[in-house]
Amino acid sequence: MKINMKMTFRWYGERDPVTLAAIRQIPQMSGIVSAVYSVPAGGVWPEGEIGKVKAAANAAGLEFEVVESVPVHESIKLGRSERDVLIENYRENIRRLARVGVKCICYNFMPVFDWLRSDLARVLPDGSNALAYDDTAVLSLDPAKTELSLPGWDESYSKAELRALLDEYKAIDEEKLWENFAAFINAIIPVCEETGVNMAIHPDDPPWGIFGLPRIITGDQSYARMKEINPSARNGITLCLGSLGADPQNDIAALAKKYADRIHFVHARNIKITGERCFEEAPHPTICGSLDMYGILKALHSSGFDGYIRPDHGRMIWGESGRPGYGLYDRALGAMYLQGLWEGIHNSEGETRNAEC
Numbered sequence: 001m002k003i004n005m006k007m008t009f010r011w012y013g014e015r016d017p018v019t020l021a022a023i024r025q026i027p028q029m030s031g032i033v034s035a036v037y038s039v040p041a042g043g044v045w046p047e048g049e050i051g052k053v054k055a056a057a058n059a060a061g062l063e064f065e066v067v068e069s070v071p072v073h074e075s076i077k078l079g080r081s082e083r084d085v086l087i088e089n090y091r092e093n094i095r096r097l098a099r100v101g102v103k104c105i106c107y108n109f110m111p112v113f114d115w116l117r118s119d120l121a122r123v124l125p126d127g128s129n130a131l132a133y134d135d136t137a138v139l140s141l142d143p144a145k146t147e148l149s150l151p152g153w154d155e156s157y158s159k160a161e162l163r164a165l166l167d168e169y170k171a172i173d174e175e176k177l178w179e180n181f182a183a184f185i186n187a188i189i190p191v192c193e194e195t196g197v198n199m200a201i202h203p204d205d206p207p208w209g210i211f212g213l214p215r216i217i218t219g220d221q222s223y224a225r226m227k228e229i230n231p232s233a234r235n236g237i238t239l240c241l242g243s244l245g246a247d248p249q250n251d252i253a254a255l256a257k258k259y260a261d262r263i264h265f266v267h268a269r270n271i272k273i274t275g276e277r278c279f280e281e282a283p284h285p286t287i288c289g290s291l292d293m294y295g296i297l298k299a300l301h302s303s304g305f306d307g308y309i310r311p312d313h314g315r316m317i318w319g320e321s322g323r324p325g326y327g328l329y330d331r332a333l334g335a336m337y338l339q340g341l342w343e344g345i346h347n348s349e350g351e352t353r354n355a356e357c
């Protein structure tokens with residue numbers, strides 16, 4: 001059985017306060033998860049820029065095999081007439097990334113907003129702070145006015161553009177979004193087959209509709225439908241524990257087993273559900289939150305998971321400041337916890353680990 005999942009770490013490029021040298025010092029870190037950040041959604045990434053990310057990673061002794069994200073332009077999600085050109089650009093990005101050794105592309109199909117939180121620095125009892133979500137607080141915001149800003153958002157829209165975009169989505173229900181998803185994925189999977197790149201869709205975060213926008217990647221039924229639309233294993237999943245776990249209906253260990261052949265990437269973090277549609281991001285260990293991290297990793301292990309995993313959002317601890325969720329220290333603790341769990345699970349199943357530090 002193949003058991004060597006690869007531990008990775010997200011890096012936001014040269015302007016990330018977390019350095020590659022620091023990432024390299026986390027034991028068993030195989031590589032970075034990154035992107036070309038200078039090109040707006042929909043554009044073709046210059047090969048030189050892709051090469052720079054790879055060169056920087058390699059110079060630090062790290063691989064660059066996972067991209068997060070190649071963003072999907074809103075016109076593709078909306079099914080506007082210019083989508084064909086944009087899909088062709090996306091196909092070209094896959095080819096270019098494959099040429100430098102990228103094997104997995106994480107993306108999402110969430111309209112307008114990427115992940116959403118109501119609080120970027122909720123103070124926890126231990127004095128650290130973390131991201132938190134409260135549905136009532138979020139729904140009381142006017143999305144076209146709010147000054148909230150998250151690292152994953154496309155902030156290139158003016159308020160007027162954002163309002164127009166939100167209006168345009170009024171005509172897009174979940175069925176229409178699925179149709180537009182199908183047109184997209186069916187056009188790109190052939191390029192993935194040619195190049196050997198795996199697509200790994202990120203679930204909607206949180207996994208329910210917000211501000212009247214449709215959201216379709218929320219759990220078991222979504223994955224079954226994706227598979228029906230395009231059966232290629234390249235049409236895969238990023239199993240994001242914190243996103244899926246915000247809905248207690250999602251049995252993530254069961255999903256890990258059921259969709260084992262298409263889980264190419266795992267975002268591992270824990271959340272503490274604090275009420276109906278409310279949660280705080282918690283330290284990675286099972287005991288600190290609502291998710292059974294051990295059970296989920298065990299399910300991945302027993303299914304032979306050998307893809308990429310990264311510790312997801314961490315708290316801000318030890319006085320660190322930086323991108324909400326993406327500091328160094330707590331994510332590094334997360335990476336160590338996950339490796340400890342994995343090693344324990346592996347050894348308890350009677351096999352030896354042969355990876356070297």
Ligand code: DNO
Pocket residue numbers: 068069106107108114115152202267313325
């Ligand atoms: C948040 C991230 C997401 C993710 C995208 C993938 O921390 O997990 O922003 O990168 O949704 O496209």
